[in-house]
Amino acid sequence: MSAIVGIDLGTTNTTVSYAFCKQDKPEIILFPITQRLKDESVAQSFVLPSFLYFPLDEEMEALACSTPIVGEYAQKRSGEVPERSISSSKSWLCQQNQPLLPIGGEKQLSAVDCAAEILKTIQTAWDQQFPDHPLKDQEVYVTVPASFVPHARALVQQAIEQIGLKAALIEEPQAALYAWLWSHNWKDRFQLSDSLLVVDIGGGTTDFSLVVAEEQDKNLSFSRVAVGPHLLLGGDNIDHTLAHFMVNRFSESGVQLDEWQERSLVALCRSAKEEILNSKAQKREIVLPGRGSKLIAKSLRAEITREEIERICLDGFFPTVSFNDELFKSTSSALKQVGLEYATDPRITAHLAAFLRSNDQVPTAVLFNGGTCKSQSFQRRVVENLNSWAESVDKKSPEVLTGADLDFAVSRGAVAYGLSKRGFGVRIKSNLAASYFVGIEEARPAIPGAPIPISALCVAPVGLEEGSAVNVPGLKLSLLVGRPVQLKFFMAEKEYPIGAFVKRLSNLQELHPIETQLEGSSSDQESVDVRLITEVDELGTLSLSCKSEDDRTWKFEFHTRT
Numbered sequence: 001m002s003a004i005v006g007i008d009l010g011t012t013n014t015t016v017s018y019a020f021c022k023q024d025k026p027e028i029i030l031f032p033i034t035q036r037l038k039d040e041s042v043a044q045s046f047v048l049p050s051f052l053y054f055p056l057d058e059e060m061e062a063l064a065c066s067t068p069i070v071g072e073y074a075q076k077r078s079g080e081v082p083e084r085s086i087s088s089s090k091s092w093l094c095q096q097n098q099p100l101l102p103i104g105g106e107k108q109l110s111a112v113d114c115a116a117e118i119l120k121t122i123q124t125a126w127d128q129q130f131p132d133h134p135l136k137d138q139e140v141y142v143t144v145p146a147s148f149v150p151h152a153r154a155l156v157q158q159a160i161e162q163i164g165l166k167a168a169l170i171e172e173p174q175a176a177l178y179a180w181l182w183s184h185n186w187k188d189r190f191q192l193s194d195s196l197l198v199v200d201i202g203g204g205t206t207d208f209s210l211v212v213a214e215e216q217d218k219n220l221s222f223s224r225v226a227v228g229p230h231l232l233l234g235g236d237n238i239d240h241t242l243a244h245f246m247v248n249r250f251s252e253s254g255v256q257l258d259e260w261q262e263r264s265l266v267a268l269c270r271s272a273k274e275e276i277l278n279s280k281a282q283k284r285e286i287v288l289p290g291r292g293s294k295l296i297a298k299s300l301r302a303e304i305t306r307e308e309i310e311r312i313c314l315d316g317f318f319p320t321v322s323f324n325d326e327l328f329k330s331t332s333s334a335l336k337q338v339g340l341e342y343a344t345d346p347r348i349t350a351h352l353a354a355f356l357r358s359n360d361q362v363p364t365a366v367l368f369n370g371g372t373c374k375s376q377s378f379q380r381r382v383v384e385n386l387n388s389w390a391e392s393v394d395k396k397s398p399e400v401l402t403g404a405d406l407d408f409a410v411s412r413g414a415v416a417y418g419l420s421k422r423g424f425g426v427r428i429k430s431n432l433a434a435s436y437f438v439g440i441e442e443a444r445p446a447i448p449g450a451p452i453p454i455s456a457l458c459v460a461p462v463g464l465e466e467g468s469a470v471n472v473p474g475l476k477l478s479l480l481v482g483r484p485v486q487l488k489f490f491m492a493e494k495e496y497p498i499g500a501f502v503k504r505l506s507n508l509q510e511l512h513p514i515e516t517q518l519e520g521s522s523s524d525q526e527s528v529d530v531r532l533i534t535e536v537d538e539l540g541t542l543s544l545s546c547k548s549e550d551d552r553t554w555k556f557e558f559h560t561r562t
Helices: 057-063 072-078 089-094 111-129 150-162 172-183 235-252 259-277 306-317 348-358 376-392 409-420
Strands: 003-009 013-020 033-036 042-045 139-144 167-171 195-201 206-216 219-227 283-288 300-305 365-369 435-441 454-460 468-480 484-487 489-492 514-517 527-536 541-548 553-559
Touching: 003 111, 003 172, 003 409, 013 111, 013 409, 033 072, 033 111, 089 111, 089 150, 111 150, 139 150, 139 172, 139 409, 150 167, 150 553, 167 172, 172 195, 172 206, 172 219, 172 365, 172 409, 195 348, 195 376, 206 348, 235 259, 235 300, 235 306, 259 283, 259 300, 259 306, 300 306, 306 376, 348 376, 365 376, 454 468, 454 527, 454 541, 468 541, 514 553
Parallel strands: 003 139, 139 167, 195 365
Antiparallel strands: 003 013, 033 042, 195 206, 206 219, 283 300, 435 454, 435 489, 468 527, 484 514, 527 541, 541 553
């Protein structure tokens, strides 16, 4: 049995989908994940909350569990014992990889360890259900935000490898679009030059992606042409804002909360927000427990209403802005506590306007994704802004693509992407928007007072499709080993053929160089003859491999979207 498995490693929730590839029209199936539920039982659920919890000693014995616990039970305990609970660990992948979660906790994990524990829970559940076909032998795709920095993507890969898996990374907004295209008749919905905006607002990040419809071999196809900057802005920000509102409500009634209670309040506000916005409930009582492992009689109680949640969120995160509104800028203190680098301006609509302005686009269609977008009020406010911006530039209002399953679209879309590579469904192309070069030192005698000239060799031309690999033609090259070296990179927006040499470097834009020391073997001289191979993955990471005649490889990587 061969399966394609998609894992949506979310900030708040993780889901898994899969498909077997032997069918004419493969079916994408949701995978139930075994976990400890809120009532302490062990059962399967299609959603694995991305929470971790270090149980108390008496819990470890009663539950016969190891540490840490991942899933629903951990999510429940996050509002009761916050100092032993970890939430939103995915957001820390963009910051640092030290064991500091939960902050101030007696036991702590790094963000990589947290991701590995979540993935290990999935791996265990899969291997129990399919013992003859372990997850490590399947074709696995793990999704990440489109705007994830290279460092964060590398840490996700580290977590994957830490539990013995191999997986490719793909963008969450692109996966969401793959899921929509898989389940809808899209050919009659789009025309050439239509532009589609994916607005993906999850628990930790906000992602914007632009996809255009174009012609390929006389058929309609799609290309992703732009990705927004990394925005640590999403459901977590809303939860902290609601918690701040409730702290003031308790204060008005004469109750001053301590730091432990305020941390608990964030988790309780998250739960209240999700319950109200995902149902017809008009209010929710927030019960703030006392210290310890169990609720006590002297719990603090206060209500929050749907109207309050929507007003706080719409005014603070989804206000009406003009198409030319500038983002807020603030001066930061030189010293601050260790924490996440949240976006300075909380207005998601203002960030969206800036993204569309920078790409000179008002889309003809919009697709929503992410748990925060499950609120119809939030979607309506974004659409109102988009309609206003379209009118200001004399364009039609965008069509909202309906029918998306916001809970499972990303994991299902990751599978649809894998199926598209096997000829099932449409493929969304992601081509390089520029040509990329590596600096090559010319072979010539040293001349006193004159630097050795450097030319630029084109290793990746404009239009090279992400997810592909090419051999770089050209001169025989030597790679210096055994001592510090610097590798220079350049780019140009005009088209150059792969293998082209450019001597006039003023025609190119120089990028950040890579400084390193390459290890050689004891039999190597100062240099090793190599040939170059360029690979570009689905996240825009360009890998330049220097391969010797005896099949040794030295690899350099940089990100083409920064």
